[in-house]
Amino acid sequence: MARSMHVRRPATLASLAAELGVSRTTVSNAYNRPDQLSPELRRRVLETARRLGYPGPDPVARSLRTRKAGAVGLLLTENLSYAFRDPAAIGFLEGLALACEDAGTGLLLVPANPEREDVAAVHRAGVDGFVVYSVPDDDPHLAAVLERPVPTVVCDQPDLGNVDRVGIDDRAAMNSLAKHLISLGHRRIGVVCMRLARDRNDGYVSLERQRSAHFHVQRARIAGLAEAFTEVGVDWAGVPVVERFDHAIASGASAAAQVLDRDPRITALICTSDILALGALGEARKRGLNVPHDLTVTGFDGIREAEQAGLTTVRQPVLEKGRAAGKLLLDSAERTRPRSVTLATELVLGSTAASPRGVVEERWFGP
Structure with missing residues (x-):
């Protein structure tokens, strides 16, 4: 007779809360709003979660609930390696990453081959907004970004007039x-x-x-x-x-x-x-x-x-250009007209x- 294999079921938010004798909201706050808990209580929640094998809140479920992905999308119409090979792109990427770090948000690279018109990567991107880095005005990926109901900042090009922009003269x-x-x-x-x-x-x-x-x-x-x-x-x-x-x-x-x-x-x-x-x-x-x-x-x-x-x-x-684009995108203040930031050159x-x-x-x- 074959032996049945016992598979340990992962802990859930509810089972973890029961183990600790606290509410599910308290467990959730340990991950998402740590300022709401004392350091000692948060440490106890996280240690118990590791012991029971609780992986943390489901990011997909959380994004569906909050309608926030917690990430900024960077669209560049080049192969992905270009962002890590071209010196100017590297500087821009560093500045954008610093702005995201300051805001506690992630960064998702959305590469788009300049010789292809498949815009599926734009449609699939789970982001709260886009920074578009130096693309032509007739690019189909740009058109796909502008169709998304999320904030967008264009860096360098194109100058659309009705979209936030960061660049130089x-x-x-x-x-x-x-x-x-x-x-x-x-x-x-x-x-x-x-x-x-x-x-x-x-x-x-x-x-x-x-x-x-x-x-x-x-x-x-x-x-x-x-x-x-x-x-x-x-x-x-x-x-x-x-x-x-x-x-x-x-x-x-x-x-x-x-x-x-x-x-x-x-x-x-x-x-x-x-x-x-x-x-x-x-x-x-x-x-x-x-x-x-x-x-x-x-x-x-x-x-x-x-x-x-x-x-x-x-x-x-270039670094300040990336940082300025990130700050402009992540600024949640209400605005009635497009903003433009023009940086100095030497x-x-x-x-x-x-x-x-x-x-x-x-x-x-x-x-």
């Missing part, structure tokens, strides 16, 4: 960098930019694509450059602008090669991110070019690797920008 920041290069004497330039839309385009960018880009940050940075150089007589239609879909150092190197192959006489290569600029620096070294005297290279973001390389760039407060004058050789010689020896 990208156009003004890049315009400031452009004016610095103009003051050094640069007129023959090339541009390497991050992706402008959801479709893959690893090549030259038309004026129409620049002006209609669905990634607002890149559109604003290019517009800031175009405005500054047009003011000093540069025909922007003749400036080579090369786009890369993948944000990687290798992408910056290949894009720089594409620009330099087309026009070896350019004196400055302006990149819309530090990652791309680091790749451009590597390509310049590979070609035996002296940076900054043969070629000026600039970036944008102010990541640690750029500082170590002495890159001339624009530094933005032009960093590194060692990768200088006057072109001809300008230097003219300054030393005259016309």
Whole structure:
């Protein structure tokens, strides 16, 4: 005859309360409202729970009862590993995590592959609100987020006008960098930019694509450059602008090669991110070019690797940006209109920008 196996049934909130001789509310408070109990009573509840094998309140049942998930969702239209690989994304994620820690809430990453339109991850996410990190204005995952009846904060892009937003003035920041290069004497330039839309385009960018880009940050940075150089007589239609879909150092190197192959006489290569600029620096070294005297290279973001390389760039407060987005989302105060937080940037004058050789010689020896 087979022996019947005795399986110990896990303790429940009711059985734990009976064991302790307290109410179920007291047991629940030990987990959810510890300030309502004395330290000694809470310790006794938790110790007895461990002894009896009580796992704690069911988070799913609790969320159904309270209609609160206890977590913030971060939507980024990249593969999940991007959040832990890209330096700017890492800084932003740290700032957002700090805001969540301060509020005692969790953080759920909701990755969305930029080349897929499956929005199931957004619909499944059990969160009390979303922070949307740098997505295009036509992204289906963004549309799915906005359909959810929860608060949303957009960071960087897109600027929807009717949704809370945290960002910087990208156009003004890049315009400031452009004016610095103009003051050094640069007129023959090339541009390497991050992706402008959801479709893959690893090549030259038309004026129409620049002006209609669905990634607002890149559109604003290019517009800031175009405005500054047009003011000093540069025909922007003749400036080579090369786009890369993948944000990687290798992408910056290949894009720089594409620009330099087309026009070896350019004196400055302006990149819309530090990652791309680091790749451009590597390509310049590979070609035996002296940076900054043969070629000026600039970036944008102010990541640690750029500082170590002495890159001339624009530094933005990525950690504070994440923290501000989290605070804005978690602020439960009633509000009647969308809020916007614009953070300051800083032009960093590194060692990768200088006057072109001809300008230097003219300054030393005259016309």
